[in-house]
Amino acid sequence: QQQVKQSPQSLIVQKGGISIINCAYENTAFDYFPWYQQFPGKGPALLIAIRPDVSEKKEGRFTISFNKSAKQFSLHIMDSQPGDSATYFCAASILGGSYIPTFGRGTSLIVHP
Amino acid sequence: DTAVSQTPKYLVTQMGNDKSIKCEQNLGHDTMYWYKQDSKKFLKIMFSYNNKELIINETVPNRFSPKSPDKAHLNLHINSLELGDSAVYFCASSGLSGLSGNTIYFGEGSWLTVV
Incomplete structure (x- = not known):
């Protein structure tokens, strides 16, 4: 059972x-x-994270939007640059327990110059 | 200083061979993992160790055996290698006592090619 569904597969x-x-x-x-x-x-590295007590978190050009009622969250990269070309994984976890984060299947992003 | 280091980075070997990948973390983390990433980039957890004890053992052939001599090291031994074992294997770690919610720090990966 895929607990975190990520789309698109490529962008x-x-x-x-x-x-x-x-x-x-x-x-x-x-x-x-x-x-x-x-x-x-390279190996994956943490980019940005959000808790469900807020609907949005912004760090530079990267923003997470979170919709708790819809059980959806998204990553927005503003002013995308060729250097942003990478694979992006979303994940979900439970704080304070013994839960290993569940990863989405990844999105391959290509930013053309 | 590399936080999570794994060796070798590249490994080409023949079917049927036995190989090992070593991993060390200098972050003082209690929990270490092995992930397998296939050609479609899907990250699949294989094993999780907490303080040298096996916590998670996903559906992985018993040809794969992790060994943790101490909480800073988690090595992966693979016996009787098969073509389907070709993938990138990532060692990772996370901090403090809880497994959940903490940032996972990945190594740079070990590219295994079985011919």
Whole structure:
């Protein structure tokens, strides 16, 4: 059972455009939603994360939007740059327990110059 | 200093061979993991260790055996390698006593190719 569904699988955006990656979860116990960024040849690394007590979190050009009632969250990359080209993974977890984060299947983002 | 380091980075071997991938973390974390990433980039957890004890063992062939000599090390041994084992294997760790919610720190991966 896939507990975190991520879309699209791949995304091509022009430089300066907005990249949007969506995730949906099923387990209402999830209360921590990180996004990881993976460059070719590297391991994934934490990019930004959100708790469900806020609807949005922004760090630079990266914003997470969170809709608790719809059980959905999304990553928005404003003014996308070629250097943002990477694979992005959403994840969901439960704080304070023994739950290993569940990852989405990843989105391969290509930003054309 | 590399937080999670794994060796070798590249490994090409023949079917039927036995190989090992070593992993060390210098973050003082209690929990370590092995993930497998296939050609479609899907990250699948294989094992999780907390303070040297196996916590999670997902559906993985018993040809794969993790070994944790101490909480800073988690090695992966693979016996009788098969073509389908070709993938990137990531070691990772997370901090404090709880497994959940903490940032997972990944190594740079070990590219295994079985020919």
